Amino acid sequence: MTSQASDEPETVAASRRSKITPEREREFFDAVLEQIRECGYDSVTMEGVAASTRCSKSTLYRQWKTKPQFVAAALRASRRVRFAGIDTGSLAEDLRQAARAAGDWSGKDTRLLQALGHAVTSDQELAQALREALVHPEIAALEEMLARGVARGEVPAGHPALEYVPAMMFGVLRVRPVLNGQYADADYLVRFVEAVVLPALGRR
Amino acid sequence: MTSQASDEPETVAASRRSKITPEREREFFDAVLEQIRECGYDSVTMEGVAASTRCSKSTLYRQWKTKPQFVAAALRASRRVRFAGIDTGSLAEDLRQAARAAGDWSGKDTRLLQALGHAVTSDQELAQALREALVHPEIAALEEMLARGVARGEVPAGHPALEYVPAMMFGVLRVRPVLNGQYADADYLVRFVEAVVLPALGRR
DNA sequence: GTGTACCGGTACTCGGCCGTATCGGTACAC
DNA sequence: GTGTACCGATACGGCCGAGTACCGGTACAC
Incomplete structure (x- = not known):
């Protein structure tokens, strides 16, 4: 630093x-x-x-x-942690709230990421700035969420699905426009959390 | 003609x-x-x-x-169905093979999709060609796989996770470079199928 | 042999954008 | 009031790429 x-x-x-x-x-x-x-x-x-x-x-x-x-x-x-302050005491509810939050800025950030996605391959500084601004903070927030869930015993430590949760969330967020022609809204993401993420983690 | x-x-x-x-x-x-x-x-x-x-x-x-x-x-x-011919008789094995196949062309197609992702927003013909060449065939193949699984009774029809399987697969494929700095290889994707997709579908 | 139509090469126009230079105006310090 | 340093405007040089025009060469038909 x-x-x-x-x-x-x-x-x-x-x-x-x-x-x-x-x-x-x-x-x-x-x-x-x-x-x-x-x-x-x-x-x-x-x-x-x-x-x-x-x-x-x-x-x-x-x-x-x-x-x-x-x-x-x-x-x-423009770095901002959109998941900041989410800590409901329950992993399931944390993830639902994160999904809702993600749905709200989905259009803006997804487009920005898409638009910059290839420019970053040729400019190192740009790549770093993009990761620091849009990617890393959210990933870190998600991982903290998961870590709290593990600490509370809601999910066993080392559960194989844990490592994929951030990739899944961001992935679904990003590809929805390509597949369905519309940005992922809060409703879509919350249903995704309940239909896939939580079952994969062994909850409910 | x-x-x-x-x-x-x-x-x-x-x-x-x-x-x-x-x-x-x-x-x-x-x-x-x-x-x-x-x-x-x-x-x-x-x-x-x-x-x-x-x-x-x-x-x-x-x-x-x-x-x-x-x-x-x-x-x-360049339209080609990479998942063509996958039909092992078991949904789990179909998905594993699809993951393996996806891992093999991941680098090429992911980069192409990323590079064209924003150009298509301004050219209608380009957008259509991209969907026809890289997106739709694979989605259709995946959905057929799932439909066969449902028909065989491996997954109940209308299972809530079904609709998200294509988005998950493509999503993880596409965001891995952004998150981890490397393209999703076959191993990564197969582990993903086993850790997330199959459990979410109630199989294991 | 003659014609036709395409190929490769080159030169060209046109427009657009990066980055620089210059200039008058103006807020602020003292 | 005077100086300073920044702002906004504009003009400019340089570069590059889309698309066009033109030319000689050549394969193929008949």
């Missing part, structure tokens, strides 16, 4: 000298991510982002050197 | 007049799909495909009007 004199959290330290307020920065980040969702990474242009936020291309290039660095910064600043 | 001299299957009828042999056409299709896997849809250029197949850009544009139409033709010509 090499954390040294870093009193600035996610926003770049330069924003002190810049006249870009954090709120303004958020607008840039939201705009670029939204356009990536809509048009794909390659089709997004710095000019387009500048126009949609009524700023100048120069402003963007002054803060961030290149387009991938800009996008990576946007991703890092 | 014009079914006389019916040695021309799905290659365009015009290839009669073209001097491009079906084998040569295959080279073009293989090349463009391979380059899409490696560089992504947007980064693939007609010039690149022409160069790698030692033909001329003119030749490609003579046969196919535009880049998306060319890619769509390549996809349609």
